[in-house]
Structures are given as structure tokens and as C-alpha cells.
Amino acid sequence: MSADHTIEKLAEDHGVRTPAPRGAEAVRLAWSRLRMEAASAAAEEPMLASFVNAAILRHDSFAAALAHRMAEKLEDKQLDALVINDVVHEALRADPQIAQHAAADMLAIAERDPACRSLLQPFLYFKGFHATQGHRIAHWLWHEGRETLAFHLQSRVSERFGVDINPAARIGQGIMIDHATGVVIGETAVVGDDCSILQGVTLGGTGAAGIDRHPKVGNGVLLGAGAQVLGNITIGDEARIAAGSVVLKPVPPRCTVAGVPAKPVGGPCAKPSKTMDQTLDDTGGAK
Numbered sequence: 001m002s003a004d005h006t007i008e009k010l011a012e013d014h015g016v017r018t019p020a021p022r023g024a025e026a027v028r029l030a031w032s033r034l035r036m037e038a039a040s041a042a043a044e045e046p047m048l049a050s051f052v053n054a055a056i057l058r059h060d061s062f063a064a065a066l067a068h069r070m071a072e073k074l075e076d077k078q079l080d081a082l083v084i085n086d087v088v089h090e091a092l093r094a095d096p097q098i099a100q101h102a103a104a105d106m107l108a109i110a111e112r113d114p115a116c117r118s119l120l121q122p123f124l125y126f127k128g129f130h131a132t133q134g135h136r137i138a139h140w141l142w143h144e145g146r147e148t149l150a151f152h153l154q155s156r157v158s159e160r161f162g163v164d165i166n167p168a169a170r171i172g173q174g175i176m177i178d179h180a181t182g183v184v185i186g187e188t189a190v191v192g193d194d195c196s197i198l199q200g201v202t203l204g205g206t207g208a209a210g211i212d213r214h215p216k217v218g219n220g221v222l223l224g225a226g227a228q229v230l231g232n233i234t235i236g237d238e239a240r241i242a243a244g245s246v247v248l249k250p251v252p253p254r255c256t257v258a259g260v261p262a263k264p265v266g267g268p269c270a271k272p273s274k275t276m277d278q279t280l281d282d283t284g285g286a287k
Helices: 003-013 023-044 046-057 062-074 081-094 097-112 120-124 127-143 147-161
Strands: 163-165 176-178 183-185 196-198 202-204 228-230 256-258 263-265
Touching: 023 046, 023 062, 023 097, 023 120, 046 062, 046 120, 062 081, 062 097, 062 120, 062 127, 062 147, 081 097, 081 127, 097 120, 097 127, 097 176, 120 127, 127 147, 127 163, 127 176, 147 163
Parallel strands: 163 183, 176 196, 183 202, 202 228
Antiparallel strands: 256 263
């Protein structure tokens, strides 16, 4: 059996499903499910019916609902909800990929988090989802040359959700930041598609020089709770970083590393960001 077939078999054994929808299809699917689940929740819990209606059901598109929810979450004394709503709408109109990536994030959370019972949870309540979407808006502002407003949103996301992502950092789609508290992602960091990041993760720099100094994380990577990845190093596709590890050197694709400093353990892993398997066998290798 080839190495690729072995990886595919490992993925099947862990129950990984076919790739999630992307682009406009992700928005269509997420919005349809979200509205259906919102209507059901409003009927089941009348005390929250007006809230669910205002947050989801009264809007005619996923983008409109997302702008409203982010405005409610990020308003402060300097920028009220109406102003933030306008800013988010501006970003979503200029770059439809922002809403598409947000939809892909929601679907990824529903697939990977066993505690997530519906799309309502990430959309209404999960601060990792809200922090990621706040960053997407700040990142758009950054590239528009509106750095002061981008930094304001970064600060507000940090205050509100306990997640600090520099607006210049590049983050892919299908992202799950689980629990979220204490996640830090630096200015020149890159996070690929379909990654899962647990609480307390740092993608940090080394040195004080303003150069490319932060990690480059590939697609499908799992970053365990409290993992510290430091410096301009590459984390290969579908790698797994064990909880509490300190990573100072590049990590090959589909490799599990653990420890302080982190070292390779066990054999290849398959789609760890989707299986969310963080266990090691009795010898310290990946199961």
C-alpha cells in the first residue's frame, strides 16, 4: 500500500468526511442551515425569539447577518454598532471572500467540535469564531491602508474575546479556534486552510527586528492547547503540534511533534485538524 493510500486509510478510520463546501456554495449551505436552526430555536425557546430574529431571521443574507452580529460584539464607546455595521458591510461588499471564509469557518466548527450542536452556537456565541471574523475585517482594512482602524479592531477583539491577532497576519478558511482564550498570532504569521487552533496557542516571533519573524503554518494543521511556535519556521501540511509543546524548528508535513523543545514522535498523522485526535501511544508516538 502506498504512503498516500495509508494516509487516506487513516483518515477514513478516524471518520473524516469529504471536503466541506467552499466559496458561494459554503455561504448558501451555511445560511440555509443557520436560518432553519434559528427558526427552530426561536420556536423552542420563546425567551430568545426576539434575539434570534434580530440576529438572523430578519436579515436577507448571510453577509447582512454577519455584519449585524459582529457590530453587536465589537461596539464600544469610540465606535457604536451602526458605525461598525457599516464598516463590515463595506468590507463584505468589496471582498465577498470574507463572508465565504466565515461560512467555511462555521461549517468546519460544526464538523470538528463535538460540543457544537448547530451552526447557531458559533454564529451567536463562540468567541473563537467571532475573533476570526473580527480579524478578517481588520485584515481587509489593513490592506486598504486604514491601519489605525485596523489596529482599533484588533484591540477590541483582544479585549472582547481574549484573542490577539495582528491585522497583517494572513489566515485561511475553514479555521476553528476552539475555546480561543489566550491565542496570539503575530504580524508576519501565516495560517493555511482547514487548521484547528486550541486555546493558549502562540504563533510568535523571535528578535526585535521588524522582519519576517513569525511561523508559516500549512493546511490542515492541528495546534494543541498551549503550543508555542516561535520564529520564521514552516509547519508542514497536516502536521500535529502536541499540547504544551515549544516548537523552534520546522516541522515536516504529517508529522507529530511534542515536548520542550518539540521533537518528532510516532508515525505519520492524517488530517489531524479534522480528526482532532491529540492522543499519543504508551511509547510517546502518535496513535
